[in-house]
Amino acid sequence: MATPLKVGIAGLGNVGAGVVKLLAKNGALVARRAGRPIAVTAVAARDRTRDRGIDLAGLAWEDDAVALAHRDDVDVVVELIGGSDGPALTLARAALTGGKPFVTANKAMLAHHGLELAKAAEAAGVALRYEAAVAGGIPxxxxxxxxxxxxxxxxxxxxxxxxxxxxxxxxxxxxxxxxxxxxxxxxxxxxxxxxxxxxxxxxxxxxxxxxxxxxxxxxxxxxxxxxxxxxxxxxxxxxxxxxxxxxxxxxxxxxxxxxxxxxxxxxxxxxxxxxxxxxxxxxxxxxxxxxxxxxxxxxxxGAGEGPTASAVVADLVDIARGGTGPAFAMPVDSLARLERAPAGRRRGRAYLRFTVSDRPGVLAELTAAMRDAGVSIESLIQRGAAADGSVLLVMVTHEGPEESVAHALERLEGSQSLIGAPMLMHILDS
Missing domain, CATH: 3.30.360.10 (Dihydrodipicolinate Reductase; domain 2)
Incomplete structure (x- = not known):
């Protein structure tokens, strides 16, 4: 029999427990697809007494998640703690610099520290995988x-x-x-x-x-x-x-x-x-x-115990097969450092909702602000007055620069006609 891939899981919430359940139920199928068994050998969580509905007998337990990165009976570390910093980041750094592949569902940590962690994985020649971090079970x-x-x-x-x-x-x-x-x-x-x-x-x-x-x-x-x-x-x-x-x-x-x-x-x-x-x-x-x-x-x-656990195990299968490619599809040094494109240069249509006082001249004030900012109105809907005397006005603009709509709203700031801030939503092209 091929040598099992030994897994340490940090975090035994719904997803962590779901990974254990999935491997217990579908372990034979997963082993055939991975080319070797995948076995959880150690876990780390704060509460040892909580009933998670899974059998943890025979698994090593660490109170400090970082200890998983240093265990000889752990080949790959799975992080399901969450948080952009703190224990999750400490564990990620320890595992990758220690030469252990790392699987995470932690989108916040990746968004803030993904490049650093990807570079550490490349330097160690190990995998950093995160299918579960975006859209749950969707691959x-x-x-x-x-x-x-x-x-x-x-x-x-x-x-x-x-x-x-x-x-x-x-x-x-x-x-x-x-x-x-x-x-x-x-x-x-x-x-x-x-x-x-x-x-x-x-x-x-x-x-x-x-x-x-x-x-x-x-x-x-x-x-x-x-x-x-x-x-x-x-x-x-x-x-x-x-x-x-x-x-x-x-x-x-x-x-x-x-x-x-x-x-x-x-x-x-x-x-x-x-x-x-x-x-x-x-x-x-x-x-x-x-x-x-x-x-x-x-x-x-996009979330939940089953879909997210499925994505975690998919990453473990990839690692069991020997997958070590770069985390972001190319080496970190090859990733482009792009300037931030200003929103104002974009063109599109917009939905604008105003809550206004029910009095003469309000509509003229709103449309004048649009005219002066160069915004063309495609349609305008006005609803009857509410019990408090307010009126709902909805505008849909023709296609134009987003900065023009922003300038129109700036012109209306502080207007005594407005009750509350306007609501702006962009219209997605089909």
Missing amino acids: VIKGLSEGAAANVIAHVYGVLNGTCNYILTAMEQQGRDFSEVLAEAQALGYAEADPSFDIDGVDAAHKLSILASLAFGAAIDFDGVGITGIRHIIAADIAEAASLGYRIRLVGFGEAGPHGLFQRVHPCLVPMDHPLAHVTGSLNAVVAEGDFVGRLLFQGR
């Missing part, structure tokens, strides 16, 4: 780095956060407002007690920065991602978008062009005939457009 990392390796990728974009997509879908289907649906999602366990990373777009931005590196052969630049979340979307936005033939999705969008690397996470109006409009609930989807292969769509469950 988008391997799809971009291997399946589409012969293509120049024009764009990569997608629905990258299941919590946001669940909330937007519920608002869409039930006509409820954001805060109400968020509270329900938290009660059901779909959203964290502190959901900021999800609803403010940071989680999606971590994932986008990784995808952009793979798609464009560029160094990761998380700080260059423009980020806007979904917490200011109201039920009326969902309804107005539907009446115009769109659905609202939080979209992470990346593009490399003559002006540099453009990365943005932002709620968008997605045409009903676009694949992303039909990504519902907690599903994720990634679209990549290659010059020879055309449009590729990767869709599936």
Whole structure:
């Protein structure tokens, strides 16, 4: 029998326990596909007494996760702790500099320290794998780095956060407002007690920065991602978008062009005939457009015990077969250091929602600001006054420079006609 690949797992939450369950259930099949058995030999977690629904008998237990990197009975370290720094990063550095392959589901750590860790893996001649870090069980990392390796990728974009997509879908289907649906999602366990990373777009931005590196052969630049979340979307936005033939999705969008690397996470109006409009609930989807292969769509469950554990074990199979290729599809020194492309140079259409006072002259003030900034209005919708005397105004612009819309909104800052800040959403081309 071939020598087993011995695995140490740091973190026994849902995903860590899921990896143990998967290998227990499908171990024989995994061994045949990997060419050798894959066996968990050691684990590290904070609570030894917790019932995780898995058999841990016979496994070595470390209270300090970093100890896994130094054990002789661990060939590869799997990190499922989370966090961009702290124990996860310390473990990653210890494993890679110590010559052990490293598998992680930690998108935050990769977004902030991915280049450093990839370089350490190259220096040691070992693998750094992270299929589970982006879009859960969807094999988008391997799809971009291997399946589409012969293509120049024009764009990569997608629905990258299941919590946001669940909330937007519920608002869409039930006509409820954001805060109400968020509270329900938290009660059901779909959203964290502190959901900021999800609803403010940071989680999606971590994932986008990784995808952009793979798609464009560029160094990761998380700080260059423009980020806007979904917490200011109201039920009326969902309804107005539907009446115009769109659905609202939080979209992470990346593009490399003559002006540099453009990365943005932002709620968008997605045409009903676009694949992303039909990504519902907690599903994720990634679209990549290659010059020879055309449009590729990767869709599936983006989180959860089963899908994420599946992605982790897929990486272990790759390592068991001897895979040691560069983490970001090419050596770190070969990755392009691209300038950040300014958003203002982009052209597109926009959805603008204003809540205004119900009094004469307000509409003239808004349209004058648009005119003076060079924004052409395609359509304008005004709803009747609410009980508090406010009126909802929605504009859709013709295609034009994004900086023109930004200048129009700057002209309206401090206006006594506005009740609250305007809501701007870009319209995704079909």
